[in-house]
Amino acid sequence: MRKSPMKKDKNRNNIMAKDPILAKHNKTEKLIKSKNIKDQLFYLFGFLILVAASFILFALISDLFIRGASRLNFDFLTHFPSRKPEAAGILSAWVGSLAVMLVTSSVSLVLGVMTGIYLEEYAPKNIFTFLIELAIVNMAGIPSITFGLMALGIFVYQFNFGQSILTAGLTLGLLVLPIIIVTTREALKSIPNHLREAAYSLGASKYQIVRDHLLPYSSGGILTGMILALSRAVGETAPLITIGALTFIAFLPTPPIQSTPPFVSFEWLWDGFTVLPIQMFNWVSRPQEEFHINAAATGAILLMLTLILNAGAIWLRYKFRKRYHW
Amino acid sequence: MGLLVNEPNAVKAIKADVKNFNFYYGQKQAVKDVNFSVYQNKVTALIGPSGCGKSTLLRSLNRIHDLYKGFKTEGEVILHPEQINILDKSIDPTFVRMRVGMVFQKPNPFPKSIYENVVYGLKIRGLKKRALLEQKCEESLKAAGLWDEVKDRLDQLATGLSGGQQQRLCIARALAVEPDLLLLDEPTSALDPISTSVIEDLVIELKNKVTILIVTHNLQQAARCSDFTAFMYLGELIEFGETNKLFTKPQNVKTENYITGRFG
Structure with a gap:
């Protein structure tokens, strides 16, 4: 057969x-x-x-x-670090991370978006622009610890900002600047020229076009880049150790809102701080096994934070793609 | 056109005069010594084969070339009644574009609501009153023959409209700011035959409100909706005249060959 x-x-x-x-x-x-x-x-x-x-x-x-499971609870988030591993928490670390990220995002968003818009929409194509572009590309490849050394020299010793939240925020802000510049430029590039022509033909000025069209249409891309930049900055340790961030902080920064006039205070910018990865680094370098559990729990929280940030970026991209298509 | 026959001495109002116009892309000359007049409240069509410089000429009239580099213009385009030369570098291109509107080949609505699209030109001119803006929006959409189709969804995205509707929206957007001169750059080349005929009817209707200069590949379109026609070939203006004369008794043999379909 x-x-x-x-x-x-x-x-x-x-x-x-x-x-x-x-x-x-x-x-x-x-x-x-x-x-x-x-x-x-x-x-x-x-x-x-x-x-x-x-x-x-x-x-x-x-x-x-x-x-880290045994330490992943609410108390861990609301307690300061301690000599006793079972009583230690990451309150000062996550508040510090949050405060530093706030400074980082304001600095890098303003500088990065402005630079991106300038290079993409305003800058003439000449050797000067070319050198700036080259510098930005190279900046993205500089090891983060070098940023720490630069910050130590400029912000800590030259400007006397001290080992403060401001110094850390500025340092990380500069570190992620190239990411924001590049994503801003890409977002602007993806806006078709016929939309610019349409706005120009109605008599709009360049500033009006940037304000009414280019910024709104590219905001999705810019925000996505911002979040990705933050999720990188939140895990950075080396430059912050270089500027001399403390590893044991048992106090919180000055509250930004006060009960006495003028009610708003920026004193917290000058306060000492620690951040999640530094806290983790500190605990991991202790000989006691119990501290390693704390480090693992901190790592888990840091990881969750990064995942949430990334998920937020994906959601934003989806939302803006639906809103702005051409 | 009856005007010319009955009153031979009557001076027709001229909206714009193109005088000795030359255009260069780098070394290459795209438009050579073109002279003609655009008459007020008339439709003037620019016809000619691809690459003859008709779009280049049209785009010079609202200084859209200024956005790009590597071009040079010579000659004058005088806008009446102020008699300003709109090619003059000392004249702010924004000023020119505030007077001369343009509709492009491909419909290009902003990814904003229909209402926002129509009133954008008014907003950048400083109009803020909501009631006035809404009224202007309705007027412009009616003038563009789009009002009945979109009046219930003015807050919806303009990019959700069909191609023909998008193009009429672009016309409404250009009309809202009441331009002196409206430039149409092959406005129907990306549209289906029904949308095309709607826009052609619209062009004929609109000439009571605004002077129109239209570039078209479609000879029937030029014949149907224009009062004057300019035939361009290889950057030169071969013939300019009243549409019915140019199409029935062309003076130049090139024009005759083109309109009878022997080339182009």
Whole structure:
């Protein structure tokens, strides 16, 4: 029973070899087959790499969460660090992270978006602009600790800002500046020229076009870049250690809102601080095992923060894509 | 056109005069020594094969070329009645664009609401009163023949309209600021035949309000809706005249060949 189809197949091959058109078909068939095999191999290869990468990530995350599980509770968030590991918390660290991020985002958003708009919409194409662009690209590749050294020299010693929230915010702000500039420029580039022409033809000035069209249409891209930049800045440790951030902080910055006039205070900018990754670094370098549990719990919280920020970026991108399409 | 026959000495009001107009992209000359007049409340069509410089000429009239680099213009385009040369570099291009509106080949509404699209030109001219803006919006949309289709959804995104509706919205947007001269750069080339005929009817209707200069690839369109036609070929103005004369008794053999479909 098995033999007859085989025989038939052989016959078919014979006929095909004689007829040039059929032979050509045969060749094409073989080519497609070999392409399909390559396709499937590539698919398999890619899939395996994806599985491996996801597995490592999953293992790391679950390890952090399992180790830190016993400390992941509300008390951990509301207590200051302590010599006793079971009483220690990350209150000063997350408040510090939040305050530093606030300064970082204001500095980098204003500087980055302005630079992006200038380079994309205003700057003439000359050697000066070219050098600025080159500097920005290189800035993205500078090791973060170098930013820390620069900040130590300029902000701490030259401007006497001290080891403060302001210094840290400015340092991280400069660190993520290239990310914001590049995303702003990309967002502006993706706005088609015919929309600019439409606005110009109605008699709008350049400033009006930037304000009424380019900024709103690119806001999704800019915000996405902002969030991605923050999720990088929130995990930075090296430059903050370089400027001399303290590792043991048992107090909170001055509250920004006061009960006495003028009610608003910027005193907190000058306060000492610690941030989540530094707190983590501190605990991990202790010999006691109990502190390592604290470090794992802090890591888990930092990771969740980053994931939330990234999810926010994806959501924003989706929302703005739906609103602004052309 | 009856005007010319009955009153041969009557001076027709001229909206713009193009005088010795030359245009260069770098070294390449795209428009060569063009002279003609755009008559007030008439439709003037610019026809000619691709690359003959008609769009280049049109885009010079509201200084849209100023957004890009590597071009040079010579000659004058005098806008009446003020008699200003709109090509003059000392004249602010924004001032020119405030007077001369433009509708592009591809519909280009802003990704904002229909209402915001129509009133944008008024807003940048400093109009703020909501009631006045709404009234102008309605007038312009009616003039563009779009009011009945969109009056219930003025707050919806303009990008959700059909291509023909988007183009009429762009016309409404240009009309809202009451320009002296409206430039249409192949306004129907991206549209289906029904939307095209709607826009052609609109052009004929609009000439009571505004002087129109239209660039078109479509000869029938020029014949149907224009009063004057300029035929351009390889950057030169070959013939300019009243549309019915140019199409029935062309003076130049190139014009005749083009309109009878022998080339182009």
